[in-house]
Amino acid sequence: MVTYRHYEPGDERDILQLWNQSLWKDPITPKRFRHLVLLDANFDPEGMRLAFDGNRLVGVVYAVRRLLPMTGTDVERENGWIPFFFVDEAYRQRGIGTFLLREATDFLKRNGRQNLFFASYAPNYIIPGIDEESYSAGYHFLLAQGFQKLYSPVAMDRSLVDFQLTDDIKVLVDKREAEGYSFTLAADQDLYELIQFANCTFNPDWGRAIREGILQGLPLNRIIVARKEREVVGFCMFGGYEGVRERFGPFGVDPAEQGKKLGKILLHLCLQKMKAEGLHGAWFLWTGEKTSAGILYGKAGFRITRKFHVMKKDL
Structure with a gap:
């Protein structure tokens, strides 16, 4: 029984x-x-x-x-x-x-x-x-x-074996830097603003991922911070979830800054950093297939590897 x-x-x-x-x-x-x-x-x-x-x-x-x-x-x-x-x-x-x-x-x-x-x-x-x-x-x-x-949502993967930081990305970085943007590896001085940006612009789980990742040993050089003059406008990271280095994200750019390809820059700089650490792949569990982020990932060589359904029941 x-x-x-x-x-x-x-x-x-x-x-x-x-x-x-x-x-x-x-x-x-x-x-x-x-x-x-x-x-x-x-x-x-x-x-x-x-x-x-x-x-x-x-x-x-x-x-x-x-x-x-x-x-x-x-x-x-x-x-x-x-x-x-x-x-x-x-x-x-x-x-x-x-x-x-x-x-x-x-x-x-x-x-x-x-x-x-x-x-x-x-x-x-x-x-x-x-x-x-x-x-x-x-x-x-x-x-x-x-x-x-x-x-x-969908999960996506990308092999880094053939990844290359192309000249068009380098030119785009130079152009944005000339306009007052910067793309730097995180330092202690960035942390408060970065976590607040993640919490308020996106969702508290992203700020938590940054904070807890660092507390559990995530090196700051696995986080790239984008600023416009002195203001944080985006970030990209890897290795923050459960210490899995190949796991990419979270990653986001201030919606007010869309159209300037800051997300494209951050994504490619982060993938280059992952490859430089000897990683052969990047993956994440959650994005919208038809969202701007999903489209950006596809153009960067990511491919859908799994699909999920978020389900709800009224109690």
Whole structure:
């Protein structure tokens, strides 16, 4: 008989084993699970629902709500997230996933949540959304449970083996510098303005990525800062997420400065810096395929490697 309960200390080994059997495209290590889940300030054992057949773990659904604000005092009291779920393949089509999701949903309802998202949880999302191609059964499960597709971000990769900083980029840099722009590696004096720029112009998760990346050992020379005279107008970085050097981003330019190809400059300078460190590739998990950023990446040689769907259900 299948029984259900929430996470208890000591469940980690079974969770990781079933995770890596079930989510073949997104395996995880004990260290990553510890950092992304157990050490998350928003982690609540009541939100991680487990199904057992005897002593055998056969299903997991994890629900989380914000306890610690990303910035200011906003804890998004109306929102909850499901960052991941999986059921042992031998136990599927028995209602286990449905029961676990109902328990996870009840947990969020008890805590006043009105909206449930898969899987756009910041800061510790595993993947941006459901990968329909790799996890078709999971995608159709979410649809059957009343989730609707909001939007579909893409992951992109670029080999750096053939990357070259071309003359047209160098000419463009010279032109912008003559107009009062600068593109420099970050230093201590940049950090406050840079983090505020990321927080206010884009979103608090980007400022967090910069701050936490540096606290965890990210060298400042992996961040390029663009200024117009003395004002920060853009930045680009790599190696900030989980210390993975090949992972590119975050990256952004002040919308008021669009049309001057500052993003193109920052992107190419950053890729050149990555290649100079001996990296053979650059990748990231999340952009809009048809957005200006997605188009810029495509022109720079990035290719789509995965597609995701961010899903939402009204509670």
